[in-house]
Amino acid sequence: MEERFSEYLRKVASSIWEAQHNHPFVRGIGDGTLELERFKYWVRQDYLFLIDYARVLAMASARAPDLPAMRRFAELARSTLEVEMDLHRAYAAEFGISPEELEREQKSPTTQAYTDFLKCTAALGSFEELAAALLPCMWGFCEIGQRLASGPRPRDPRYAKWIDMYSSKEFAELAEWCKGLVDQLGREATAQERQRMEEAFLVSSRYEYLFWEAAYRMETWPV
Amino acid sequence: MEERFSEYLRKVASSIWEAQHNHPFVRGIGDGTLELERFKYWVRQDYLFLIDYARVLAMASARAPDLPAMRRFAELARSTLEVEMDLHRAYAAEFGISPEELEREQKSPTTQAYTDFLKCTAALGSFEELAAALLPCMWGFCEIGQRLASGPRPRDPRYAKWIDMYSSKEFAELAEWCKGLVDQLGREATAQERQRMEEAFLVSSRYEYLFWEAAYRMETWPV
Amino acid sequence: MEERFSEYLRKVASSIWEAQHNHPFVRGIGDGTLELERFKYWVRQDYLFLIDYARVLAMASARAPDLPAMRRFAELARSTLEVEMDLHRAYAAEFGISPEELEREQKSPTTQAYTDFLKCTAALGSFEELAAALLPCMWGFCEIGQRLASGPRPRDPRYAKWIDMYSSKEFAELAEWCKGLVDQLGREATAQERQRMEEAFLVSSRYEYLFWEAAYRMETWPV
Amino acid sequence: MEERFSEYLRKVASSIWEAQHNHPFVRGIGDGTLELERFKYWVRQDYLFLIDYARVLAMASARAPDLPAMRRFAELARSTLEVEMDLHRAYAAEFGISPEELEREQKSPTTQAYTDFLKCTAALGSFEELAAALLPCMWGFCEIGQRLASGPRPRDPRYAKWIDMYSSKEFAELAEWCKGLVDQLGREATAQERQRMEEAFLVSSRYEYLFWEAAYRMETWPV
Numbered sequence: 066m067e068e069r070f071s072e073y074l075r076k077v078a079s080s081i082w083e084a085q086h087n088h089p090f091v092r093g094i095g096d097g098t099l100e101l102e103r104f105k106y107w108v109r110q111d112y113l114f115l116i117d118y119a120r121v122l123a124m125a126s127a128r129a130p131d132l133p134a135m136r137r138f139a140e141l142a143r144s145t146l147e148v149e150m151d152l153h154r155a156y157a158a159e160f161g162i163s164p165e166e167l168e169r170e171q172k173s174p175t176t177q178a179y180t181d182f183l184k185c186t187a188a189l190g191s192f193e194e195l196a197a198a199l200l201p202c203m204w205g206f207c208e209i210g211q212r213l214a215s216g217p218r219p220r221d222p223r224y225a226k227w228i229d230m231y232s233s234k235e236f237a238e239l240a241e242w243c244k245g246l247v248d249q250l251g252r253e254a255t256a257q258e259r260q261r262m263e264e265a266f267l268v269s270s271r272y273e274y275l276f277w278e279a280a281y282r283m284e285t286w287p288v
Numbered sequence: 289m290e291e292r293f294s295e296y297l298r299k300v301a302s303s304i305w306e307a308q309h310n311h312p313f314v315r316g317i318g319d320g321t322l323e324l325e326r327f328k329y330w331v332r333q334d335y336l337f338l339i340d341y342a343r344v345l346a347m348a349s350a351r352a353p354d355l356p357a358m359r360r361f362a363e364l365a366r367s368t369l370e371v372e373m374d375l376h377r378a379y380a381a382e383f384g385i386s387p388e389e390l391e392r393e394q395k396s397p398t399t400q401a402y403t404d405f406l407k408c409t410a411a412l413g414s415f416e417e418l419a420a421a422l423l424p425c426m427w428g429f430c431e432i433g434q435r436l437a438s439g440p441r442p443r444d445p446r447y448a449k450w451i452d453m454y455s456s457k458e459f460a461e462l463a464e465w466c467k468g469l470v471d472q473l474g475r476e477a478t479a480q481e482r483q484r485m486e487e488a489f490l491v492s493s494r495y496e497y498l499f500w501e502a503a504y505r506m507e508t509w510p511v
Numbered sequence: 512m513e514e515r516f517s518e519y520l521r522k523v524a525s526s527i528w529e530a531q532h533n534h535p536f537v538r539g540i541g542d543g544t545l546e547l548e549r550f551k552y553w554v555r556q557d558y559l560f561l562i563d564y565a566r567v568l569a570m571a572s573a574r575a576p577d578l579p580a581m582r583r584f585a586e587l588a589r590s591t592l593e594v595e596m597d598l599h600r601a602y603a604a605e606f607g608i609s610p611e612e613l614e615r616e617q618k619s620p621t622t623q624a625y626t627d628f629l630k631c632t633a634a635l636g637s638f639e640e641l642a643a644a645l646l647p648c649m650w651g652f653c654e655i656g657q658r659l660a661s662g663p664r665p666r667d668p669r670y671a672k673w674i675d676m677y678s679s680k681e682f683a684e685l686a687e688w689c690k691g692l693v694d695q696l697g698r699e700a701t702a703q704e705r706q707r708m709e710e711a712f713l714v715s716s717r718y719e720y721l722f723w724e725a726a727y728r729m730e731t732w733p734v
Numbered sequence: 735m736e737e738r739f740s741e742y743l744r745k746v747a748s749s750i751w752e753a754q755h756n757h758p759f760v761r762g763i764g765d766g767t768l769e770l771e772r773f774k775y776w777v778r779q780d781y782l783f784l785i786d787y788a789r790v791l792a793m794a795s796a797r798a799p800d801l802p803a804m805r806r807f808a809e810l811a812r813s814t815l816e817v818e819m820d821l822h823r824a825y826a827a828e829f830g831i832s833p834e835e836l837e838r839e840q841k842s843p844t845t846q847a848y849t850d851f852l853k854c855t856a857a858l859g860s861f862e863e864l865a866a867a868l869l870p871c872m873w874g875f876c877e878i879g880q881r882l883a884s885g886p887r888p889r890d891p892r893y894a895k896w897i898d899m900y901s902s903k904e905f906a907e908l909a910e911w912c913k914g915l916v917d918q919l920g921r922e923a924t925a926q927e928r929q930r931m932e933e934a935f936l937v938s939s940r941y942e943y944l945f946w947e948a949a950y951r952m953e954t955w956p957v
Contacts, residue, residue: 178847401624
C-alpha cells in the first residue's frame with residue numbers, strides 16, 4: 066500500500082515537529098509550569114493570526130478547483146470569523162485580556178512573517194502549495210492537543226480547556242480532512258509540484274515551531 | 289442631507305437599469321410570456337455564474353479592511369455555496385434540468401465576460417471597486433424582484449417563485465447592506481477612487497443587462 | 512516524433528483560426544478593401560489592449576517559475592510600454608488619431624472582456640494557463656501577418672506597413688519563443704493542467720476572432 | 735512649504751534607520767573590519783532577495799495606475815533581471831562564490847520574511863502601500879552608500895566597490911524617483927491610506943535593519 070503524501074511530509078518535517086512537542090511552551094501547558102505572561106502573549110498574538118488565517122481560508126475557497134473544497138474552505142473562513150474569534154475573545158477574557166487589548170495588539174516578527182507567508186502563498190502560489198502550507202497548523206495543533214491530552218491534566222483549568230479544544234473530535238476531523246486534501250492533491254501532482262508542496266509544508270512547520278518560541282520569549286521587534 | 293453614494297451611482301446608471309426593467313426577458317417573467325427555453329438557458333448560465341460569484345465573495349472576505357465586512361462576505365460565500373446552489377439545483381430540476389446538465393454547461397460569452405470582470409476586480413482592483421462591482425447584482429435583482437412583485441402574478445408557479453425569491457425581505461436586506469457598504473466606502477474615498485467605483489458600477493450594470501439579453505437571445509460563441 | 516503541444520492546440524482551435532483568416536477585416540487589410548473607419552476603430556481599441564497586455568506580461572514575469580522566463584516577460588512588458596506603445600501612437604498619427612484621442616478612448620465590450628480574461632488568468636490561473644492564454648495573440652498575429660505578406664501588397668502604405676510589422680522576423684521569433692514555452696509547460700504538466708491550458712488557448716483564440724469582428728462592426732455597448 | 739510625505743516617513747522611522755547606520759555590519763563595510771564570511775553570507779542572501787525583488791517590481795508595473803509608473807517599474811524589473819543579477823553574479827565571483835553556489839542557497843528566516851512581506855503587499859495591498867514598502871530598500875541603500883562614501887575608503891577594493899555602487903548618481907536618482915512617487919501617492923491618499931503606507935514603510939524599514947543583522951549573525955533556521 067502506498068504511503069499517504071501527508072504522512073511522507075510529516076516524516077520529512079519530523080525533527081521540526083518533535084521540536085514543537087519538546088518546546089518548553091508546549092510542555093509547559095501540559096504540566097502547568099508555563100508562566101501566565103507567556104501564555105497571554107500567545108493568546109494576543111494568536112488573535113492577530115486568526116484574522117489573517119481567515120483571510121487565507123477565504124482565498125483558498127476562491128482558488129479551490131472544485132465545489133467540495135470551495136465549500137469546506139468557505140465554511141472554515143466563516144466559522145473562524147464567527148465562532149473561533151468569539152471563543153478566542155471569551156477565552157482571552159478569562160486571562161483578563163479585554164477585546165480592546167486584542168484590537169490594540171501589534172504583530173510580533175514571527176506573526177508577521179508567518180501570516181505573510183500564508184497570504185503570499187494564497188495569492189501567488191498554486192492551490193496545491195496553499196493546501197500544504199495550511200496543513201501544519203491544522204494537523205500540528207491536533208497532534209499537540211492529543212499528546213497533551215494523553216498526559217496528566219494541568220491544574221489550571223484554562224490550560225486544560227486549551228488542551229480539550231485542540232484534542233477534540235471536531236479538530237481531529239478537520240486535520241484529517243486537510244490531510245486527505247493534501248494526499249489527493251499530492252497524488253495528482255507532478256514531481257515538481259510535490260516538491261513545492263513539500264517546501265511549503267516545511268516552511269509552515271518551521272513557523273509553527275517559531276510561533277511557540279516567539280510566545281515563550283515574548284518576542285518583540287528589535288527596532 | 290447628503291445624497292447616498294449608492295443612490296448617486298444608481299442615477300448615473302439609470303438608463304441601463306431602466307433598460308433592464310424593460311427588457312423582454314424581465315418583462316416576460318412578470319407577464320408569463322417568456323418562452324421556457326430562454327428561461328432554462330438563464331437557469332443553466334446562472335448556475336455557472338453562481339460558482340464564480342462565490343469565489344468573488346470569498347475574495348471580498350479576504351480583502352475586506354475590517355472584521356464585520358470580512359464576516360459578512362465569508363457568510364455570503366458560504367451560503368452561496370451551501371444554500372443558494374442547492375436551491376438552484378432544486379429549482380433547475382423543476383424545469384427538467386438535471387445536475388449533470390448543469391455541470392456540463394459551458395459559459396456563454398456574456399457569462400465569461402461578466403465573471404472575468406468580477407474576478408479581475410476582486411484580484412487586482414481595490415476593495416472599494418470590488419464592492420461597487422458587486423452592488424448591481426445584489427441591488428438589481430432586488431429591484432427587479434420588487435417591481436415584478438408589485439404587478440400581477442405570472443401564471444407559471446415557477447416564474448412566480450422566482451419573483452418571490454428576489455422580492456423577499458432577506459434579499460432586500462442583503463441589497464441594503466451592500467448599498468450601505470458602498471455608501472461608507474464612497475464617503476471615505478478620494479475623488480479618484482470614487483471615479484473608479486463609478487466605473488466598476490457601470491460595467492457591472494451593463495453586464496447585468498447583457499446577462500438578460502444573452503439569455504433572451506440564447507447567446508452562443510460565434511466560433 | 513511527438514507532436515508539439517502548441518501544434519496540438521492550434522489544431523483544436525483550427526476552425527477559430529481559419530475564421531480569423533477569412534474574416535472580412537483581416538482580408539480587407541490584405542486586399543485594401545477595409546474601410547478606414549473600421550481600421551481606425553481597431554487602432555484605438557488596440558491601444559487600450561496594449562496597456563493591459565503590458566500589465567499581463569508584467570504579471571507573467573512576476574509569476575514565472577524560472578529566471579529565463581521572468582527575464583523574457585519583463586523585457587516584453589518593458590518593450591511593450593516603451594517601444595510598442597510609441598510606435599502605436601506614431602502609427603495612429605498616420606491616421607489622424609491624436610494621442611489625446613487614444614487616451615480618451617473607452618474599452619469596447621470585446622476589449623473589456625478579452626483584457627479581463629487575460630488579467631484574470633494572470634492573477635488567478637496557473638502560469639501554464641497564462642502562457643497558453645497569451646499564445647493566440649503572439650502566434651495569431653504572426654500567422655496572419657505572414658499569410659497576408661505572401662499575397663499581393665495592399666495599395667495603402669499604412670496597411671502594407673501593418674503587414675510588414677506582423678510578418679517581421681522579430682515577431683516570428685517572439686511567436687516561436689512563446690510556442691516553445693507552451694510546449695515545455697505542456698510536456699511537464701498533468702493531463703488536468705493541459706486541459707486547463709487548452710481551455711485558456713481556446714478562449715483567447717475566440718477573443719482574437721471577436722476582436723476583428725468588433726472592429727469590423729465598430730462595436731459599442733448597447734446600454 | 736509642506737513637508738514631503740517621504741521625509742515624514744523617514745522621520746517616523748528615524749530610530750530604525752539610525753540603527754542601520756550604526757549596525758556593525760554597515761560600519762564594518764565602511765571601516766573594513768567586517769569579516770568576509772559575514773559579507774559573503776549577505777552576497778548569497780541578497781541574490782535570493784533580488785529574484786523576488788524583481789517579481790515585486792514586475793507586480794508594481796502591473797498594478798501601477800498610470801503609464802509612467804508602469805514603464806518605470808517594468809524597466810526596473812527588466813534591469814534587475816538582466817543587469818543587476820549579472821553584476822551580482824560577477825561580484826559574487828570576486829569572493830569565490832560560484833553561480834552554482836548562488837543557485838543552491840536557501841532563504842534565511844529574514845530573507846523569507848522580507849520577501850514574503852513585499853510579495854504579499856504587491857499581491858494584496860494597494861499600490862500606495864506597495865510603493866511605500868519598496869522605498870526603504872531603494873532609499874536606504876542610497877543613504878547608507880552616501881554616508882559610507884563620505885568617510886575614509888575601506889582598504890578591501892571589493893568593499894569600496896560596494897560603496898561606489900550604492901553611492902552612485904544612478905542609485906540616487908532611483909531613490910529620488912521612488913521618494914517622489916511616494917510623495918505624490920501620499921498627497922492624493924486618504925488619511926487611512928497614508929496610515930497604511932506608514933505601516934508598510936515601517937515594516938520594510940525593520941526588515942532592512944534585520945537583513946544586516948541576519949548577515950552579521952549568519953542567521954539560520956533554528957529547526
